[in-house]
Amino acid sequence: MVTRLLAMLLWVLSAAPLRAEGDLRLTILAADPGSAQPVVGEMVALTIRAVYDRKVANEKLEIAPTDAFDWIQIRPDDWREERIDGAAKIVMERHLAVWPKRAGLLHFGPVRHHLTVIDKQSQRRDVVVAAKPLALSVGEYPAQRGWHLAARALELTDELSTDAARLADGQVVTRRVTLRALGALPEHLPPRPVVSENWLITFAPPVERNLLLTADGPVAELVWTWQFRPHTGEPGVLEPVRIPWFDTSQRRLQVAEIPALAIGYASFYTGQVPTGRLEAGQVAALAGSLGLGLLLGLALAALRLAPDMTVAGWRRIRDRFSPLAWAGYLRARRRGDLLAARRLGERIGLSAARLAALDHAIYSRPPDSRA
Known part of the structure; x- marks a missing residue:
């Protein structure tokens, strides 16, 4: 108990000089406060906004660790001058994307901005500005079973190195499936489907996961690669793979599908019926x-x-x-x-x-x- 009281006292003392002199404000804002309640795993855009009436010589922004969210900074800090209430102010904005990891009332923050400011006497002074935590109400993911993936948009491409249904004897076909999710992190994308058939020899290189920062937001990219060679002369078919996901723009569950794939040697067909x-x-x-x-x-x-x-x-x-x-x-x-x-x-x-x-x-x- 004594330790907690001392910690709170130190926090208050460190921020007290800021209230005594100058206009130094730091807040955490939801980028779209009127949007629907986010669900677990859905991206929420936040902005940390600072408004200062002092010139800043040095700064460091500190965000308190949290186990309730995954988060990243999605673009560089934006420092500029604005005129607010008739007075010139220095404004700093940091744009974040956060993903809640569980349902309920969660808190992101607090945030502390360590500054070296130049006061009215042109003296350098070290100060700390604090922002209160932002409360977010998070709902459950719509589906209780299966992999939970929430995204604003999902794109799936399926590429083959050759016609898998008419391979030359002993030939290998490479299948490359790429998944891109707007508003997600690479670790949010599902694991690679397991392909195991008695009639097929399969080699699967390591999975590729990438994060792309675009003007529309973060894009998680996933690449699954397989190399297939029929074990017997008889052709076979790999069943389609369904990937459920929650469309945050339309607020409903969707399904992306990797199509079925027929694999076999061309000699099997030519050996049966002359063509x-x-x-x-x-x-x-x-x-x-x-x-x-x-x-x-x-x-x-x-x-x-x-x-x-x-x-x-x-x-x-x-x-x-x-x-x-x-x-x-x-x-x-x-x-x-x-x-x-x-x-x-x-x-x-x-x-x-x-x-x-x-x-x-x-x-x-x-x-x-x-x-």
Whole structure:
């Protein structure tokens, strides 16, 4: 108790000479006192304003430490001369941005300005001017669960180094997501989403966090970077990521979203269904090879089916090398009509292994898939 009384006495004694001589005023003001009640994590602009009728030779502004707010100075001190009530005054303004860390009635300050002034006798004199704490009523953040982010505006960009859905075999794609929040600090932005899939190899460099001081206010910038390479040939999809935030300009909850991303090798698609057009030289070479293969196949079939040179034997030869039967089989595969492909595959003489694979695809139970 005695210690507290001594501290208060020292504070009063240090400020007493200021009231005895000259007009030395220091106050903490809310930049927009008519605005809505701020919530936890919302930026509040403050101004520390000093009005002095003495020339200042040296100064140091001291803000009392607090665990109720995060705060930064958002631009340099503004020193100028103004005429107030007909008298010339020296005015100093320091602009701050503060973020309340909890709900309730909070106090920012006090503030003490250590000055070396020049009095009327042109003598230097050390004085201290004090400003009372500013009281702020702070409300709860609208959502109780999840990450709490309050900002006046939020911008999200998603950049890819290449087409992630059609990678070359073994190729790596880099994804860069940038988040910019006006009226927030970098530590207020959410942690990086975890990407862990059995079919994907992921490397995540360190997160980049920056604070940009702009004319509109502080901007927190966050950069998440991933490098992805498919572990298997089958393509997969990363689910979208939702980032909820409180829009302080419209006073409502909003959601920013990192879109879903399909990742896979182009060879998977080209290996399933032939695409594109053949050049004239390729068509001629293909026709020649096809004709030669047809002749060899007929000769081989004649030898194998010689003991059974019946109408049924010739029908099997015809079906096996019929362009119409082969075309029907390929169309069925493209449509995904496995039953028709199985029936035509037997007619054109597919190998037992390929017929067994078709049977497995038709009658086996599809494996469970994970989202």
